[in-house]
Amino acid sequence: MTEKPGEKANIPALSSIVQSIPPSGIRRFFDIAASMKDVISLGVGEPDFVTPWTVREAAIYSLEKGQTNYTSNYGLLELRKLISAHLAKLYNVEYNPDNEVLVTVGVSEGMDLAMRALLNPQDEVLVPEPCYVSYRPCVMLAGAVPVAVPTNQETRFTPTIAQLEKLCTSRTKAILLGYPSNPTGSVMSRQELTDIVALAQRRNLFLVSDEIYDRLTYDGEHCCVASIPGARERTVTLNGFSKAYAMTGWRLGYACAPAEILHAMMKIHSYTILCAPITAQKAAIEALKTAEPIVKDMMQEYNRRRRYIVKGLNAIGLTCHLPEGAFYAFPSITSTGLSSTHFAERLLFEEQVAVVPGDAFGQSGEGHVRCSYATSLEKIEAALIRMSRFVEKIKLESSGPEKTAKPVSSNRIA
Numbered sequence: 572m573t574e575k576p577g578e579k580a581n582i583p584a585l586s587s588i589v590q591s592i593p594p595s596g597i598r599r600f601f602d603i604a605a606s607m608k609d610v611i612s613l614g615v616g617e618p619d620f621v622t623p624w625t626v627r628e629a630a631i632y633s634l635e636k637g638q639t640n641y642t643s644n645y646g647l648l649e650l651r652k653l654i655s656a657h658l659a660k661l662y663n664v665e666y667n668p669d670n671e672v673l674v675t676v677g678v679s680e681g682m683d684l685a686m687r688a689l690l691n692p693q694d695e696v697l698v699p700e701p702c703y704v705s706y707r708p709c710v711m712l713a714g715a716v717p718v719a720v721p722t723n724q725e726t727r728f729t730p731t732i733a734q735l736e737k738l739c740t741s742r743t744k745a746i747l748l749g750y751p752s753n754p755t756g757s758v759m760s761r762q763e764l765t766d767i768v769a770l771a772q773r774r775n776l777f778l779v780s781d782e783i784y785d786r787l788t789y790d791g792e793h794c795c796v797a798s799i800p801g802a803r804e805r806t807v808t809l810n811g812f813s814k815a816y817a818m819t820g821w822r823l824g825y826a827c828a829p830a831e832i833l834h835a836m837m838k839i840h841s842y843t844i845l846c847a848p849i850t851a852q853k854a855a856i857e858a859l860k861t862a863e864p865i866v867k868d869m870m871q872e873y874n875r876r877r878r879y880i881v882k883g884l885n886a887i888g889l890t891c892h893l894p895e896g897a898f899y900a901f902p903s904i905t906s907t908g909l910s911s912t913h914f915a916e917r918l919l920f921e922e923q924v925a926v927v928p929g930d931a932f933g934q935s936g937e938g939h940v941r942c943s944y945a946t947s948l949e950k951i952e953a954a955l956i957r958m959s960r961f962v963e964k965i966k967l968e969s970s971g972p973e974k975t976a977k978p979v980s981s982n983r984i985a
């Protein structure tokens with residue numbers, strides 16, 4: 572039967588899992604900010620640098636040579652060997668390039684593969700929050716249940732063993748770690764991670780460790796979870812080229828795990844993706860061979876901005892710990908009396924500065940906003956001036972005889 576014009580077709584219901592997943596709170600803000608003029612964005616989570624020239628050139632050259640074919644499902648062996656050597660050099664952790672390294676379409680794909688390979692329906696995964704927006708949905712899309720482990724400023728946004736222990740049930744299958752953290756910039760020490768590994772051994776859990784910001788660790792050494800004795804056999808290490816090499820648009824990452832786990836991930840990858848794009852793989856080979864000095868330069872620049880933005884935020888009364896990694900500051904906005912969403916909305920509409928409300932990263936992010944400093948120092952400086960004006964205005968509103976603050980309707984950003 573065909574419908575009449577204007578009549579809605581009768582189609583089956585969409586996946587209930589997909590329908591139960593809320594849209595990303597980050598996207599909403601991007602879309603609105605993109606439609607406005609003169610916005611300074613501290614919203615984006617990607618480097619403002621362009622991919623190093625030698626890397627782009629290698630990709631162009633590979634195209635010129637007509638290298639436009641599929642690669643092995645695992646990815647180019649040359650790249651896997653380089654990834655394996657890179658991790659051995661940095662963290663003293665050994666992965667066999669033949670069957671323990673899989674080249675993926677970003678950490679995004681690696682995370683999805685890990686969840687689908689490790690989890691059965693109704694399994695539970697402990698997810699310290701606030702955390703990157705895709706963690707919960709990836710667990711849910713695998714039919715499993717994310718269990719939030721709320722963290723706060725007092726514990727440097729890292730979970731305690733007591734907390735994790737308390738939330739473990741007979742259904743708990745894995746702990747998902749993402750340090751250095753997006754959005755808090757927190758890192759976990761080797762000792763803290765060692766305690767988590769011991770817990771995973773005691774409870775027989777997998778560990779999935781998203782280490783995409785490993786190269787953006789400022790004050791100490793990054794600890795690769797798999798390098799901790801006893802961790803490797805139960806850990807999936809996820810990493811990629813997006814952040815350290817400013818290669819977000821190339822969509823390239825990698826997953827490393829013991830052969831049996833990696834093989835399960837590869838099975839899904841071979842049926843759904845087939846292989847990561849060859850041009851991006853050629854670029855990544857060059858990145859690992861030659862871009863190290865540029866990675867260090869970018870890191871130094873982020874470090875300069877990190878100190879600047881944190882000082883500025885604290886000076887205007889938005890208490891902010893010094894993030895130890897990644898490129899996000901996560902100040903508290905509770906002194907303004909506004910909710911995270913209300914703060915971010917008003918700041919965007921009244922001062923044209925885009926930040927992301929902390930609750931986009933889990934409920935325990937409420938009371939904070941995420942400010943990315945992957946943008947120029949000049950823009951950060953200008954954003955801080957606008958934010959200072961905004962905070963002063965809020966103070967006046969709440970202390971003045973007339974309350975001029977007009978609440979923005981909660982569905983203004985839908």
Ligand SMILES: Cc1ncc(COP(=O)(O)O)c(C=O)c1O
Binds near residue numbers: 678703752781813822
């Ligand atoms: C913590 C974290 N993991 C994963 C990703 C996605 O990375 P990729 O570009 O490699 O898919 C991001 C991107 O912002 C991130 O912040």
